[in-house]
């Protein structure tokens with residue numbers, strides 16, 4: 001059934017492209033016709049789960065793609081997406097990437113589009129700087145994160161698109177980040193490093209069942225977007241690689257991150273919403289975020305960071321069933337004077353931690369400003385932060401909670417938490433300044449500013465009972481078939 005639609009695709013391309021492509025596709029079409037006449041062999045035939053199935057499909061090899069690890073496929077990807085764009089309002093299209101090593105620079109996706117990686121497909125990020133177009137800084141950041149001015153477009157980039165799926169049978173996207181990390185360390189970057197996947201101003205996004213390795217910087221960055229499903233992603237980067245955050249929802253609404261396994265040089269999940277005066281004036285929060293069944297190894301950073309760029313606000317984050325191994329901190333709030341914005345209605349439960357520097361960390365003096373124009377009166381509101389049902393072992397210090405003088409972090413609730421200490425723990429287990437809240441059934445005993453409710457007044461910190469709209473998104477079973485000679 002899909003093969004017929006593929007030949008249609010091939011038919012229509014002749015209208016659009018020049019003689020060369022016409023010829024390539026004519027050959028392809030004759031092959032398919034011959035195959036259909038005789039007995040054909042089905043090589044690729046698989047099912048996958050997706051928010052939407054597609055009526056049309058093509059393979060990167062139809063567009064001159066070569067999976068030898070050294071031929072550049074940037075043009076093939078750009079041509080393929082340009083071609084498949086015509087099906088946006090005709091059932092959408094899937095671009096299949098077969099087994100092989102597909103070297104490519106940055107390319108853009110389109111709407112009603114699926115990029116599907118075979119399990120043995122590797123997208124290898126190009127090391128040629130000319131294959132990375134420059135794009136404007138994010139309006140909510142005012143500048144690039146590494147350098148003022150523009151930034152390199154992400155390997156897979158999309159803006160103002162809807163219904164985009166990037167998935168596969170755990171196929172790999174290899175950012176080959178070493179070159180970028182060296183440039184970063186040697187201060188040779190004139191522009192901000194690219195991410196592996198970035199979607200801006202977009203709606204209905206699925207990123208699932210992929211292996212992302214060695215990103216030049218952040219791995220997955222949905223921004224100014226909504227209705228985002230991120231599932232079954234394995235992310236790995238050296239634990240000393242700079243800024244290789246796992247998943248960074250940034251000014252996004254209604255996002256679900258689940259069943260991900262992340263080892264990285266920075267925060268496993270970093271929730272963001274813009275930077276100082278730029279983020280404040282853009283004013284777009286990250287809200288309605290679910291994170292569940294996350295495994296994280298991040299020796300120098302947090303399992304879940306809220307901030308530091310949080311100037312548009314962060315609200316209604318629900319995290320549960322999280323496993324942390326050898327990480328610096330569990331949940332960390334990072335903010336400072338000048339950020340403005342808010343972090344409120346945060347609910348975390350079911351957290352298991354092994355080998356940590358701090359189980360809980362709140363930082364009110366994070367610093368790091370885009371420029372000196374930030375407003376020293378822009379103080380953030382940190383409120384209604386709930387942590388419960390947690391166990392941790394081999395912990396150096398239970399909590400380091402530092403609010404802002406004159407701007408305390410309030411309504412903090414911690415309940416049913418048992419922290420076992422490392423062989424050489426810190427003398428003071430709870431260091432609290434400018435924070436206020438309550439605690440119940442927590443060991444070791446919290447600081448006085450989180451007054452213990454006592455054995456007769458045990459409480460359970462809140463966790464919402466209702467469901468978020470993203471919890472109700474259902475996946476369909478889609479199928480793909482492709483025959484070869």
Ligand SMILES: *[C@@H]1O[C@H](CO)[C@@H](O)[C@H](O)[C@H]1NC(C)=O
Pocket residue numbers: 078106107108133134135153157159
């Ligand atoms: C992708 O889209 C952006 C924004 O429209 C554009 O600046 C960039 O050049 C495009 N990339 C490619 C490879 O065409």
Ligand SMILES: *[C@@H]1O[C@H](CO)[C@@H](O)[C@H](O)[C@H]1NC(C)=O
Pocket residue numbers: 159160201
């Ligand atoms: C993309 O969407 C944003 C926000 O709605 C809008 O400001 C911008 O002009 C759009 N860009 C394009 C290329 O349509």
Ligand SMILES: *[C@@H]1O[C@H](CO)[C@@H](O)[C@H](O)[C@H]1NC(C)=O
Pocket residue numbers: 119169170209232234
């Ligand atoms: C993909 O990886 C996940 C997690 O490691 C695993 O459970 C799943 O079986 C893998 N799927 C395929 C198709 O290899």
Ligand SMILES: *[C@@H]1O[C@H](CO)[C@@H](O)[C@H](O)[C@H]1NC(C)=O
Pocket residue numbers: 350388389390391416
């Ligand atoms: C306390 O937390 C543990 C997990 O750490 C959980 O199994 C247990 O049910 C919780 N107890 C209550 C009373 O909620």
